[in-house]
Amino acid sequence: MKKLKNIAKNAIVKNSKIDASEIIIHDNAKLDGVIIKAKKVTIDADSVLTDCKLFSDGEITIGKKSEIKEQAVINSFKGISIGDRCLIDRNVFVGGMQSEESEIVIGNDCVILYRAYLNPTKKITIENNVGVGGYSQIFTHGAWQNVLKGYPNKFSPITIKDNAWIPWNVMILPGVIIGKNAIIGAGSVITKNIPDNVFAAGNPAVIKSKNIKKKEPNEKEKNKIMIEILESFHNYAKNFLKNPNKIEKSNHGSNQHITVSFKDKSQIAYAIKWNSTPKNKKTILVSFKISEKIKSIKKIEWIELDTLKSNVTSDAGNSFQSFLKRFGIRIKI
Numbered sequence: 001m002k003k004l005k006n007i008a009k010n011a012i013v014k015n016s017k018i019d020a021s022e023i024i025i026h027d028n029a030k031l032d033g034v035i036i037k038a039k040k041v042t043i044d045a046d047s048v049l050t051d052c053k054l055f056s057d058g059e060i061t062i063g064k065k066s067e068i069k070e071q072a073v074i075n076s077f078k079g080i081s082i083g084d085r086c087l088i089d090r091n092v093f094v095g096g097m098q099s100e101e102s103e104i105v106i107g108n109d110c111v112i113l114y115r116a117y118l119n120p121t122k123k124i125t126i127e128n129n130v131g132v133g134g135y136s137q138i139f140t141h142g143a144w145q146n147v148l149k150g151y152p153n154k155f156s157p158i159t160i161k162d163n164a165w166i167p168w169n170v171m172i173l174p175g176v177i178i179g180k181n182a183i184i185g186a187g188s189v190i191t192k193n194i195p196d197n198v199f200a201a202g203n204p205a206v207i208k209s210k211n212i213k214k215k216e217p218n219e220k221e222k223n224k225i226m227i228e229i230l231e232s233f234h235n236y237a238k239n240f241l242k243n244p245n246k247i248e249k250s251n252h253g254s255n256q257h258i259t260v261s262f263k264d265k266s267q268i269a270y271a272i273k274w275n276s277t278p279k280n281k282k283t284i285l286v287s288f289k290i291s292e293k294i295k296s297i298k299k300i301e302w303i304e305l306d307t308l309k310s311n312v313t314s315d316a317g318n319s320f321q322s323f324l325k326r327f328g329i330r331i332k333i
Contacts, residue, residue: 008045020060036060044084052088056080063108065333076104076120083108085332089134094118097141101157106130109330113168122157122174129330130160133168133186140174161196181213222288223256223272225327226305230258230270233323237262241319266316274302284317308332 007013007025016034018041025031026045033051038060043049047062051070054060057077062068063084072088074080075095082088083106092112094104096119104120106112107128114134118124122140126132140158145151156175160166164178167186172178177193184190185201185208194200199209217225227249234247237260245262261267266282274287277294285294285302294300301317303310303324310331312321321331 026064038080054080058103074104077102078123079103079105081105083110083128085109085330087111087113089113089116091115092118094120097121099155107162109332122155124157125159127160127162127164127180129163130166131164132160132166133170135168136166136170136172138172142174183212219272219288222305226270226286227256227258229324229327230260230268233268233320234260236323237319243319262316264316266314268316268320282314282316284312284314284320286320303331305329 004022007023008027008029010027011025011029013025013031016031019037020039020041022040024042026043028046029043030048034049035053038054038056038058040059043062044064046065047067049068052068052072055075056079058079060080062082063086065084066082066086068088069090071090072092073095077098078101085108086106089112091114099121101122102120103123104118105123106126107130109129110126112132116132116134116136118138119140124138124140138158141155143153147153154174158172158174158176160178161180163180164182166184169187170184170190172190176190178190179194179196179198181197182194183199184194184205185199188201188205189203191204194205197211197213198207199212200207231247234245237243237245243262245260248259248261250257255272258270259267265280267280267284268286269278269283270286272287273289274285274294275291277297277300278285281299285300287304288306290302290304294302295311301312301314303312303317303321308331310321310333312318312333321333324331
């Protein structure tokens with residue numbers, strides 16, 4: 001059977017072995033030291049795979065701007081699907097006992113951290129914007145002793161819904177559904193379903209707090225938070241990145257401006273609203289709402305906090321976008 005290959009000219013594939021009937025690799029994808037075996041492999045634009053292994057009897061799909069780091073292994077018989085802007089950290093292992101239902105589906109903007117272990121004997125579904133901490137364990141099967149002697153045995157899929165937070169060293173047992181916006185305490189063992197918007201912790205985990213989702217801050221409160229973030233970024237860039245900068249504050253009526261300026265004349269300029277174009281071509285505008293007029297000018301860099309969208313290419317802009325992740329603000333670059 002003839003193999004079909006469609007690899008973009010500016011994609012980089014080196015020291016790698018891909019065994020598939022159809023291979024599609026999009027612009028600027030980078031694969032180094034990768035082993036992949038599947039029926040069909042699709043790796044979207046700007047994704048980076050380094051020294052990792054992926055195996056499936058079905059299709060493997062990696063979205064845009066996702067990263068799979070060194071020594072990660074993902075083995076799932078039926079299929080592997082990873083969305084956009086995801087991170088699979090070093091030494092993550094997805095595998096173990098396989099079945100005809102073995103499948104892992106990960107949505108957009110998810111993170112699976114160091115040495116997490118996921119067992120997809122049955123399907124694991126991780127929706128969008130989910131964080132799974134290091135050393136966490138997700139098991140879709142529990143079996144050892146003889147069922148004919150009356151011992152327990154369970155095989156059942158697991159679902160983790162949008163915006164759930166699973167910190168480090170959490171164990172999730174077969175059949176569990178973790179609700180939207182749920183937060184799990186570190187070191188917990190999850191034996192039953194967790195509803196939306198609760199904090200649960202313990203072994204076994206129980207609900208400690210309900211309706212944990214706070215009321216969204218008003219404009220004044222959000223402005224205060226952003227000023228604190230910019231002050232923190234100023235110190236981070238100066239003392240950790242060793243990138244000298246100064247921070248300036250000015251009032252324009254009720255619309256306060258905060259600017260972090262660097263030696264190369266690039267600057268992060270924040271205001272509650274931006275309606276005018278910057279004089280400095282190296283300015284990255286940051287606001288809750290950027291006017292459509294400004295966004296239509298391709299040369300202007302901007303970050304829109306309400307929509308989590310951006311147009312950023314500079315080092316300063318990318319550094320700030322990355323810094324925002326510390327506060328759960330994940331820009332959909």
